Amino acid sequence: xxxxxxxxxxxxxxxxxxxxxxxxxxxxxxxxxxxxxxxxxxxxxxxxxxxxxxxxxxxxxxxxxxxxxxxxxxxxxxxxxxxxxxxxxxxxxxxxxxxxxxxxxxxxxxxxxxxxxxxxxxxxxxxxxxxxxxxxxxxxxxxxxxxxxxxxxxxxxxxxxxxxxxxxxxxxxxxxxxxxxxxxxxxxxxxxxxxxxxxxxxxxxxxxxxxxxxxxxxxxxxxxxxxxxxxxxxxxxxxxxxxxxxxxxxxxxxxxxxxxxxxxxxxxxxxxxxxxxxxxxxxxxxxxxxxxxxxxxxxxxxxxxxxxxxxxxxxxxxxxxxxxxxxxxxxxxxxxxxxxxxxxxxxxxxxxxxxxxxxxxxxxxxxxxxxxxxxxxxxxxxxxxxxxxxxxxxxxxxxxxxxxxxxxxxxxxxxxxxxxxxxxxxxxxxxxxxxxxxxxxxxxxxxxxxxxxxxxxxxxxxxxxxxxxxxxxxxxxxxxxxxxxxxxxxxxxxxxxxxxxxxxxxxxxxxxxxxxxxxxxxxxxxxxxxxxxxxxxxxxxxxxxxxxxxxxxxxxxxxxxxxx
Amino acid sequence: xxxxxxxxxxxxxxxxxxxxxxxxxxxxxxxxxxxxxxxxxxxxxxxx
Ligand code: HEM
Ligand SMILES: [Cu+2]
Numbered sequence: 001x002x003x004x005x006x007x008x009x010x011x012x013x014x015x016x017x018x019x020x021x022x023x024x025x026x027x028x029x030x031x032x033x034x035x036x037x038x039x040x041x042x043x044x045x046x047x048x049x050x051x052x053x054x055x056x057x058x059x060x061x062x063x064x065x066x067x068x069x070x071x072x073x074x075x076x077x078x079x080x081x082x083x084x085x086x087x088x089x090x091x092x093x094x095x096x097x098x099x100x101x102x103x104x105x106x107x108x109x110x111x112x113x114x115x116x117x118x119x120x121x122x123x124x125x126x127x128x129x130x131x132x133x134x135x136x137x138x139x140x141x142x143x144x145x146x147x148x149x150x151x152x153x154x155x156x157x158x159x160x161x162x163x164x165x166x167x168x169x170x171x172x173x174x175x176x177x178x179x180x181x182x183x184x185x186x187x188x189x190x191x192x193x194x195x196x197x198x199x200x201x202x203x204x205x206x207x208x209x210x211x212x213x214x215x216x217x218x219x220x221x222x223x224x225x226x227x228x229x230x231x232x233x234x235x236x237x238x239x240x241x242x243x244x245x246x247x248x249x250x251x252x253x254x255x256x257x258x259x260x261x262x263x264x265x266x267x268x269x270x271x272x273x274x275x276x277x278x279x280x281x282x283x284x285x286x287x288x289x290x291x292x293x294x295x296x297x298x299x300x301x302x303x304x305x306x307x308x309x310x311x312x313x314x315x316x317x318x319x320x321x322x323x324x325x326x327x328x329x330x331x332x333x334x335x336x337x338x339x340x341x342x343x344x345x346x347x348x349x350x351x352x353x354x355x356x357x358x359x360x361x362x363x364x365x366x367x368x369x370x371x372x373x374x375x376x377x378x379x380x381x382x383x384x385x386x387x388x389x390x391x392x393x394x395x396x397x398x399x400x401x402x403x404x405x406x407x408x409x410x411x412x413x414x415x416x417x418x419x420x421x422x423x424x425x426x427x428x429x430x431x432x433x434x435x436x437x438x439x440x441x442x443x444x445x446x447x448x449x450x451x452x453x454x455x456x457x458x459x460x461x462x463x464x465x466x467x468x469x470x471x472x473x474x475x476x477x478x479x480x481x482x483x484x485x486x487x488x489x490x491x492x493x494x495x496x497x498x499x500x501x502x503x504x505x506x507x508x509x510x511x512x513x514x515x516x517x518x519x520x521x522x523x524x525x526x527x528x529x530x531x532x533x534x535x536x537x538x539x540x541x542x543x544x545x546x547x548x549x550x551x552x553x554x555x556x557x558x559x560x561x562x563x564x
Numbered sequence: 565x566x567x568x569x570x571x572x573x574x575x576x577x578x579x580x581x582x583x584x585x586x587x588x589x590x591x592x593x594x595x596x597x598x599x600x601x602x603x604x605x606x607x608x609x610x611x612x
Contacts, residue, residue, distance in 0.1 A: 198591055265571075265573075283595060291606055292599050
């Protein structure tokens with residue numbers, strides 16, 4: 001294998017983008033991406049089984065396997081699939097975009113080996129039935145020690161990957177491989193890496209004492225303390241996902257439409273708000289815990305947290321505005337939405353990105369801010385509304401964005417053009433549409449009181465036809481989303497195996513909007529980057545939708561007490 | 565004449581190490597330490 005021996009500084013110039021690709025980094029981006037897709041498939045098979053079980057009419061799995069598969073699904077999706085992708089993204093953002101080699105090949109190897117062995121260890125223990133404790137492994141539930149060890153190894157591996165990223169930032173600055181500030185995408189990746197350090201730190205603090213307890217070496221940690229520290233990992237890692245996703249949005253927007261940020265300073269400031277304040281939101285998981293007081297809860301989920309919400313709202317405007325400016329510069333200047341109608345909707349990189357933006361903002365964001373409000377949370381905590389929310393953020397948002405990224409990573413980094421391209425063009429719609437349906441089904445069933453993480457609802461004897469219909473919607477949406485996921489995995493793996501090489505020529509283009517009028521300085525003069533009526537309209541619709549949903553929920557809360 | 569005056573926020577943004585420290589300190593104080601203090605202030609329940 002020549003790639004193994006290659007020096008870290010060896011590089012090629014990308015035939016499509018003209019950017020430098022460092023062989024050392026490229027090799028590890030490939031390794032991480034391949035593993036990510038494998039674990040996505042494992043988690044996806046589990047997802048189908050779960051959807052077919054929560055669809056009460058089908059009720060496929062028995063209770064034992066339901067919780068086993070739920071554990072498998074949560075961990076493979078939320079941890080393995082996303083983190084392998086994110087380490088790959090970090091390596092890309094600090095090498096190609098900074099024109100620097102990777103800091104250390106040894107570190108990259110150590111990171112990768114630890115992550116893979118940890119993941120395999122944890123999955124084996126789960127499938128052997130020795131860790132039916134779900135993703136959160138709340139005490140006093142106790143799994144086999146190797147379950148915790150696997151996760152700890154994986155986390156340490158991921159942390160080494162993050163260190164490699166910071167090391168590369170350091171040598172790039174030292175060797176002056178770039179001038180001025182780092183590019184916006186790299187800045188977003190830096191934010192994600194910083195948040196990841198917080199996440200892994202809490203993970204170690206929570207899981208190491210449980211690991212030693214499971215070995216019988218130390219006493220049992222306090223379960224309430226464990227929940228506090230564990231959510232410093234569990235929620236914070238979701239913020240890594242959000243931040244990495246926003247960075248990927250900017251990247252895909254640029255690749256597919258030539259997007260241009262209206263004001264980079266503002267976009268960066270929004271990432272800084274994420275770094276400083278987004279992790280406080282971990283507190284929303286403890287909103288019904290008795291051990292922490294109302295002051296702590298309200299400060300961390302509301303007042304201070306709104307600074308991070310502000311950051312999301314900034315991105316919610318600047319991301320579509322970037323696309324709008326890019327498209328207007330290409331000549332799509334008529335009306336409010338000419339730029340959006342003429343966007344490359346058949347390009348899976350674009351459709352995945354834009355659907356991800358819409359699903360994340362309109363469903364994930366609105367439900368998230370609402371559910372995270374202390375008072376409203378009391379009518380939603382631990383119901384299916386919660387998975388209804390996070391399947392819109394981490395699946396319809398992050399996962400879909402990462403799929404869109406793959407439609408560029410495979411041709412550019414693996415240098416293979418996708419097979420079955422018409423299928424790839426519909427894949428984002430299938431996956432995004434399926435997840436949206438499932439999320440609606442979950443949310444409405446949850447509003448009627450159906451609990452999450454619950455194998456059976458019939459025993460309660462209170463659920464009627466409308467609840468069953470919503471759970472049916474969950475099931476059908478789940479099947480559609482699984483189909484989309486399977487197509488993605490098959491196309492990607494198929495491309496790696498039998499796809500045509502594009503070495504020495506640009507990648508086969510997915511389709512980008514043509515420039516229809518003047519270009520260059522002349523267009524530049526005519527397009528005012530502060531005038532983006534389309535993006536503004538979208539944002540106003542988002543705010544109105546949010547206000548309606550938010551106040552409807554306060555109404556629902558008030559209805560809990562019948563004061564007449 | 566290159567780069568005249570750099571905005572202080574821009575300086576912060578160009579310093580990943582300072583961001584790393586702030587990004588660690590703020591959540592650890594506001595969420596972890598404060599929450600930990602509140603939890604340790606509770607007397608353990610007496611099991612019957
Ligand atoms: C084909 C796509 C997917 C389908 C059909 C699906 C379906 C489901 C279902 C039915 C549940 C169980 C809800 C409950 O009973 O509480 C669930 C839980 C969950 N899913 Fe998914 N899912 C999909 C993709 C994903 C992805 C890509 C991620 C993460 C990136 C994810 C993360 C989770 C998590 C964290 C849980 C909660 C686990 C727990 O409660 O411990 N899912 N999913
Ligand atoms: Cu959370």
